[in-house]
Amino acid sequence: MPQAQTYSSKSILASLMVPLFIVLAMWIVFLIEFETGANFAHYGLKPRTLSGLLGIFTIPFLHGSWSHLINNSIPMLVLGWAIFKFYPTLAIKTLIWIYLMGGIWLWISGRSSYHIGASGIVYGLAAFLFLSGWLRREKRVAALSLLVAFIYGGMWWGILPVDPTISWEGHFWGGLAGVVLAFVYRKKGPQKSVYKWELEEEEDELEYLEASDDIQKVQVNGLETQPTLQGNPVKLTYSFKPTPPAEESKN
Incomplete structure (x- = not known):
């Protein structure tokens, strides 16, 4: 018998721990830049360069402005909470694979400039939650991902090369990593939630x-x-009447 899914403030807080740590690290790095006047952009990911390999690991913690930081922080918290809440056994490895796959693919194919920001991971989480939710018939998760996508500036337009100042390649490869992982893990982890x-x-x-x-x-x-019937019990009653003798036809 499936177990009913329950919610508690403790489980919600536990699901926020990792995404909260990531967002906190993003803010600490940005505040250090802001207070010291330093620019850490050169530690970002620069495709097809040896020094740019470091950026595969540093890219989500570097941001170019307050708006850039805030726009990535909120969906990171919401989507990060969602993946740890609804897919606790898959969350860590999914997050790590999105992080690495998106970064490596960007390093191989991106434009020759410094790419910074956590939006690649955000796109990956949104794609994973959306597709995985539909594959598992967990429509609440898919709806949450769609809601975040529409609220935060129509995220899905970000995978198109419409703004040269935006790393659409990072968005695209992060999103693709989420799609791939949703298919790879479609039969692993929790399936459709069952409630009381x-x-x-x-x-x-x-x-x-x-x-x-x-x-x-x-x-x-x-x-x-003993008839086989579906529905409520039915009692069948039969009555028999003798057949009368044949009568002559009357004209």
Whole structure:
């Protein structure tokens, strides 16, 4: 019997720990830049360069402005909470693979400039949650991902090369990593959530089906039978009447 899913403030807080740590690191790095006047952009990911390999690991913690930082922080918290809440056994490895796959693909194919920001991971989480939610029939997760995508500036337009100042390649490869992982992990981790009211309906249905098996036996021409019927128990009653003798036709 599936177990009902329960929610508590403790579980919600636990699901926020890792995304909160990531966002905190993003803010600390940016505040150091802001207070010291330093520019850490050269530590970002520069495709096809040896020094740019470091950027695969540093890229999500570097941001160019307050708006850039805030626009990545909020969806990182929301989507990060969602993946740790709904897919706790897959969350860490999914996050790491999005981080590495998106960064490596960007390093191989991106434009020759410094790429910074956590939006590649954000796109990866959104794509994973959306597709994984539909594949597992967990529509609440898919709807949450879509809501975040539409609220934060129509994120999906960010995978198109419409603004030369935006790393659309980072968005694209992060999103693709999320899609790939949703398919790879589609049969792993939790499937469709089952809630208490669903279990009660299932138990009522089982009791109904068990009751419908109590079909009373009836006699038909002296032979005992037990009809197989679906629904409430039904008692069949037969009556017999002798056939009268044939009569003459009247004109």
